[in-house]
Amino acid sequence: MLLTVSGPPGSGKSTAASGLATALGYEHVSGGDVFRELAAERGLSLSEFNALAEEDDAIDRDLDRRLRELAAEREDLVLESRLAGWMAGEHADLRVWLNAPIDVRAARIADREDKPVGQAREETLTRAESEALRYEGYYGIDISDLSIYDLALNTARWGPEETTDLLVVAAERYDPDTDEGGFPVTDVRYEF
Incomplete structure (x- = not known):
């Protein structure tokens, strides 16, 4: 399976994605780690690279291209980034x-x-506003549109372990064809 974990900064996505991957024995790829690799390839610090990304859309596009490639090439993967759900496309x-x-x-x-x-x-x-404008401009993505997600979770209600446990249960009970009611998964959204 390819699982994606997305959310804004501070939502707990890195912690949850790492815990989910460990629990399932999957590989975990973080968009933040890919971003750091891109910065290192250019010999820039993260703050320098962030500033450059605001002026050069090729940086965001390169990161997103790499995420799409990973989603297409790998199985048993937890892909985590703000746009992972969008970038994984039909592979998720x-x-x-x-x-x-x-x-x-x-x-x-x-x-x-x-x-x-x-x-x-x-x-x-400030970062959220900047990113929302860039996502809309680059791809026509409204980051506030959660309709592509199968599960939306408020991590303020649970600690990191409980959040991971909830995600593990969701992944283990995932049926690619239908839910118990016989509806296609793409028509069903679960929110806690």
Whole structure:
């Protein structure tokens, strides 16, 4: 199976994707890791590369191309990035969207990046606005449209282990053809 885990910064997607991959014995590929590889290939720091990405759409497009290639080439993979669900296209078996309220996400980001919560909140909101405009401009994707996802989960309601447990259950019970009611999976959305 190819599973995708998407969501905004601070939603817990990296932690959940890693835990899900470990639990299922799958490979985990993070869009953030691919982004870091692209920065290293150009000899740039992450902050330098982020600034360049805002001016050069080839950077985002290169990252997204690599994610699409991984989705097409690999099985037993958990692909994680903001657009993983979109980039995996028809190759994705189960698409998951993780989110949490902005104050929760800002606190998580502030903790991991050792910065004030207010600063993390403002940077996160600015980044989200910039990314939403780029996704719409590049691909016509409305990042707020969750209709492509099979499962949307508010990670503020559960800890990392519980979130991973929920995702493992969803993956283990996934039926590529139908749900118990006989409806095609593409017509069914599960939200907690």
